Amino acid sequence: MARLAVNVDHVATVRQARGIEEPDPVLAAGLAELAGAEGIICHLREDRRHIQDRDLRLLRETVKTRLNLEMAAVDEMVRIALETGPDMVTLVPEKRLELTTEGGLDVRSDPQRYAQVAQRLKAGGILVSFFVDPDPAQIEEVSTCGGDIVEIHTGHYAEAKTEAEAVKRFQAVKEAAAAAHDLGLLVSAGHGLNYLNIKRFKELPVVDEYSIGHSIVARAVLVGMERAVREMVALVKDF
Ligand code: PXP
Numbered sequence: 001m002a003r004l005a006v007n008v009d010h011v012a013t014v015r016q017a018r019g020i021e022e023p024d025p026v027l028a029a030g031l032a033e034l035a036g037a038e039g040i041i042c043h044l045r046e047d048r049r050h051i052q053d054r055d056l057r058l059l060r061e062t063v064k065t066r067l068n069l070e071m072a073a074v075d076e077m078v079r080i081a082l083e084t085g086p087d088m089v090t091l092v093p094e095k096r097l098e099l100t101t102e103g104g105l106d107v108r109s110d111p112q113r114y115a116q117v118a119q120r121l122k123a124g125g126i127l128v129s130f131f132v133d134p135d136p137a138q139i140e141e142v143s144t145c146g147g148d149i150v151e152i153h154t155g156h157y158a159e160a161k162t163e164a165e166a167v168k169r170f171q172a173v174k175e176a177a178a179a180a181h182d183l184g185l186l187v188s189a190g191h192g193l194n195y196l197n198i199k200r201f202k203e204l205p206v207v208d209e210y211s212i213g214h215s216i217v218a219r220a221v222l223v224g225m226e227r228a229v230r231e232m233v234a235l236v237k238d239f
Contacts, residue, residue: 002205004236005039005068005188006032006229007213008059012042012050025051026058028217028225033065035229041211043070043101044080046094053080060084068129068211073105073117081121088127090151090211091117100214101191104133104153107141115145122146129188134176143183150180151188151211158192170200181206195219195231202239210236 008025015023029040040063042051059067069086071077072094081089091114093105107114107130118128129149132138133156142150157173160166173189180187189201190211201207212232219228 002201002207002236002239003038003209004036004229004233005041005066005209005211006037006216006232007041007043007070007190007211008032008217009041009043009050009213010217012052012055016050025055026062028220029059029063031225032216032229033063035226036233037065037229039066039068039209039211041068041070041090041213043092044077046072046074046076056080056084056086060086070101070131073114078117078120081126082124085124086126088129088149089121090129090131090149092131101131101155103155104135104138105131107132107138107145111141111145114141118146122148129186131190134172136176136179139176139180139183139185142180143185147185149186149188149208150176151190152176152180152207153191154189154193155191158194158197166197166200170203174204177204177206195235198232198235205239207239 008028011023011025011028044051044056067086068088070090070092073091092101121128127148129151130142130147131151133153139150157169160169177187186208187206188209189207193212194215216228
């Protein structure tokens with residue numbers, strides 16, 4: 001049965017917009033867990049635009065399910081991960097000017113570096129996930145680099161403008177998930193998933209975990225965090 005992991009970055013985005021102390025992503029994480037989330041995710045960006053170092057430390061102290069730190073594969077972040085000890089790390093590409101993560105990591109561009117980062121994290125007892133496009137060549141490289149988990153980038157699927165485009169892009173996600181599963185990797189999926197477009201994943205039982213942020217926080221603004229999470233958990237548990 002699939003699990004839902006909730007990304008609380010955009011609770012911090014609202015806080016940072018005012019430069020004060022609320023809303024608190026740590027409280028949001030606790031409410032998400034009470035509502036059935038089985039993981040909490042935060043992305044500590046190099047520019048600290050939403051999640052701050054203190055949030056990460058507090059999340060490490062309070063998250064009772066599984067804490068997943070999204071980060072760039074750079075020395076500063078590897079050091080922070082090893083000091084803080086999240087249960088898992090997801091390696092993502094990071095560009096200063098992007099509004100959100102725009103594409104999967106190009107693991108093939110520098111496999112030696114990624115293998116070395118994965119090895120350092122794993123030596124610290126941290127599970128390593130790579131966020132990649134639904135591209136079988138990238139997925140094979142994740143396996144070669146020692147990744148434990150592959151998170152398939154679902155953003156292109158989520159942005160499809162027509163049903164035909166959605167079907168085609170979902171097929172790519174499906175094939176990528178099957179390839180990852182065949183290589184013995186655990187499979188996650190995320191980016192741009194919402195209460196409607198996630199329904200197609202019922203066809204894809206190999207996905208172990210969904211990583212969802214924006215649509216849940218957006219709904220939470222209107223109906224509250226617990227209800228927003230409960231409604232997404234109900235969808236995921238139906239797969
Ligand atoms: N997975 C990864 C690797 C991400 O970078 C993000 C966005 O922070 C998500 C999942 C969640 O995407 P969304 O906020 O669109 O649900």
